[in-house]
Amino acid sequence: MAKLTQLIDNEVFWAYATYTTIVLLKMMLMSPVTAYFRITRKAFANPEDTASLGKGESAKKFLRTDPDVERVRRGHLNDLENIVPFLGIGLLYTLCGPELSSALLHFRIFAGSRILHTFAYLIPLPQPSRGLSWAVGYVVTISMAYQVLKTALYL
Amino acid sequence: MAKLTQLIDNEVFWAYATYTTIVLLKMMLMSPVTAYFRITRKAFANPEDTASLGKGESAKKFLRTDPDVERVRRGHLNDLENIVPFLGIGLLYTLCGPELSSALLHFRIFAGSRILHTFAYLIPLPQPSRGLSWAVGYVVTISMAYQVLKTALYL
Amino acid sequence: MAKLTQLIDNEVFWAYATYTTIVLLKMMLMSPVTAYFRITRKAFANPEDTASLGKGESAKKFLRTDPDVERVRRGHLNDLENIVPFLGIGLLYTLCGPELSSALLHFRIFAGSRILHTFAYLIPLPQPSRGLSWAVGYVVTISMAYQVLKTALYL
Numbered sequence: 001m002a003k004l005t006q007l008i009d010n011e012v013f014w015a016y017a018t019y020t021t022i023v024l025l026k027m028m029l030m031s032p033v034t035a036y037f038r039i040t041r042k043a044f045a046n047p048e049d050t051a052s053l054g055k056g057e058s059a060k061k062f063l064r065t066d067p068d069v070e071r072v073r074r075g076h077l078n079d080l081e082n083i084v085p086f087l088g089i090g091l092l093y094t095l096c097g098p099e100l101s102s103a104l105l106h107f108r109i110f111a112g113s114r115i116l117h118t119f120a121y122l123i124p125l126p127q128p129s130r131g132l133s134w135a136v137g138y139v140v141t142i143s144m145a146y147q148v149l150k151t152a153l154y155l
Numbered sequence: 156m157a158k159l160t161q162l163i164d165n166e167v168f169w170a171y172a173t174y175t176t177i178v179l180l181k182m183m184l185m186s187p188v189t190a191y192f193r194i195t196r197k198a199f200a201n202p203e204d205t206a207s208l209g210k211g212e213s214a215k216k217f218l219r220t221d222p223d224v225e226r227v228r229r230g231h232l233n234d235l236e237n238i239v240p241f242l243g244i245g246l247l248y249t250l251c252g253p254e255l256s257s258a259l260l261h262f263r264i265f266a267g268s269r270i271l272h273t274f275a276y277l278i279p280l281p282q283p284s285r286g287l288s289w290a291v292g293y294v295v296t297i298s299m300a301y302q303v304l305k306t307a308l309y310l
Numbered sequence: 311m312a313k314l315t316q317l318i319d320n321e322v323f324w325a326y327a328t329y330t331t332i333v334l335l336k337m338m339l340m341s342p343v344t345a346y347f348r349i350t351r352k353a354f355a356n357p358e359d360t361a362s363l364g365k366g367e368s369a370k371k372f373l374r375t376d377p378d379v380e381r382v383r384r385g386h387l388n389d390l391e392n393i394v395p396f397l398g399i400g401l402l403y404t405l406c407g408p409e410l411s412s413a414l415l416h417f418r419i420f421a422g423s424r425i426l427h428t429f430a431y432l433i434p435l436p437q438p439s440r441g442l443s444w445a446v447g448y449v450v451t452i453s454m455a456y457q458v459l460k461t462a463l464y465l
Contacts, residue, residue, distance in 0.1 A: 011309060013250075013307070014307040014308070014309035015309045015310075017247045017250070017251075017303055017306075017307040017309075018303075018304065018307055018308050018309050018310060020243055020244075020247065021243075021244055021247060021300050021303050021304055024239070024240040024243050024244055024300070025240075025297070025300055027236075027239075027240065028236075028237075028240050028293065028296065028297070030236075031236060031237075031289075031293065045225075045229060046226070046229075046279065046285075048279050048280075048281055048282050048285070049282055051281065051282060052282075070355075071356070074355060074356075076236060077232075077387075080235055080236065080239060080390060081337075081338075081340075081341060081386060081390065082338075082341075083239070084239060084334070084337075084390060084393070084394060084397070085334040085335075085337065085338050087239070087242070087243045087397070088330055088331075088334050088397045089330075089331055089334055091246075091401075092327045092330065092331060095323075095327075096327075124356065124358050125358075126358055126361065127358050127359055127361060127362075130356075130358070134341075138338065138341065141338065142335070142338070145331050145334070145335055148327055148328075148331050149328065149331055151327075152323070152324040152327040152328055153324070153328050154321060154324035154325045154327075154328050155325075155328060166464060168405075168462070169462040169463070169464035170464045170465075172402045172405075172406075172458055172461075172462040172464075173458075173459065173462055173463050173464050173465060175398055175399075175402065176398075176399055176402060176455050176458050176459055179394070179395040179398050179399055179455070180395075180452070180455055182391075182394075182395065183391075183392075183395050183448065183451065183452070185391075186391060186392075186444075186448065200380075200384060201381070201384075201434065201440075203434050203435075203436055203437050203440070204437055206436065206437060207437075231391060232387075235390055235391065235394060238394070239394060242394070242397070242398045246401075
């Protein structure tokens with residue numbers, strides 16, 4: 001057990017663990033938000049989900065798409081598309097031993113950009129709010145990828 | 156090489172490696188299941204996939220959505236949305252040095268919940284089977300996230 | 311800091327870091343490609359994205375799906391479905407201490423297969439180009455999963 005607890009005895013790793021957990025929890029929050037909109041808008045994807053709303057034809061009308069539900073689902077997919085690269089590249093960057101201040105800057109800006117992106121998507125805010133918040137997180141991830149390749153390139 | 160093989164000399168890590176590999180393989184299984192339904196239901200998304208079924212207009216009719224195909228695809232996306240947080244938070248939880256018994260409990264319940272979720276989605280079972288199996292895995296992931304933040308919080 | 315920099319002093323880990331960063335960057339590239347097609351095809355998903363193209367009804371007609379945009383989006387989702395398992399299983403495989411030559415073979419073939427898959431999807435090349443390039447990466451991931459379970463199985 002000692003080895004693993006020693007590995008984590010590193011401030012950059014703590015920071016990575018903290019911010020990764022925060023952005024993953026934020027992404028997970030999209031599931032209950034989707035469920036909330038599906039229930040309040042009565043817009044479901046599966047026949048078995050509408051069983052409690054009526055029988056036969058009267059339930060079928062709830063098998064439909066709703067703009068608010070689709071908006072949350074697009075936000076969730078955008079999270080997946082951007083947080084998966086952060087998860088992988090961020091871990092590799094952490095293991096490359098960056099300066100704590102530099103690592104904290106990367107992690108904080110990324111987490112902030114994804115939280116802003118979610119608000120910009122769900123409220124929604126006028127563009128380019130959503131575009132910019134997406135781009136900031138994207139550039140942070142590329143900056144970490146550059147550090148990884150500079151340190152570890154082995155083709 | 157020694158360092159890495161020593162890192163893995165840890166039962167919690169073995170358990171994480173085993174259950175993560177199982178749930179990722181289960182998720183990967185959704186791809187051939189999708190292909191199976193696309194072929195048997197003759198419902199494709201890409202014109203080049205229908206080339207062997209006929210030419211011109213006769214092939215175009217196979218460019219359509221099918222309820223069974225869409226059901227598998229929703230199950231696959233739900234796997235991504237839930238297994239990605241498990242992958243990241245579970246690794247961080249493992250590195251925080253939890254008790255083996257507690258870690259095994261988390262990993263086993265999560266893997267079981269995702270396997271049940273797939274059966275509930277594909278058969279499909281009446282609700283709340285799918286909802287409950289999803290919720291169990293969700294709560295397990297949040298429990299691990301809480302342990303990570305309690306151990307490593309560094310903002 | 312020493313611990314982490316020693317961990318990375320391992321050629322298999324460098325190779326994993328390099329190829330994982332490459333495939334994640336390739337996946338990230340799908341976002342600007344999607345944006346390019348959305349803008350050139352004038353096909354958007356969100357009303358706020360069409361605000362600069364006109365007011366009211368004249369902007370609404372740009373809220374539509376376009377075959378080229380949907381093609382890129384399917385390629386992006388296929389990346390997620392296949393690169394997430396590589397990210398997790400590849401890391402566990404790396405930590406199981408494989409031979410460098412064997413690990414390089416796995417990582418190179420996987421990265422090559424995903425790059426070919428993207429070209430096969432976006433050009434598009436006739437089938438079975440896309441199917442085969444997908445299958446090669448799939449089999450490589452299963453081969454690594456087998457090594458992980460053989461080394462670390464702990465149920």
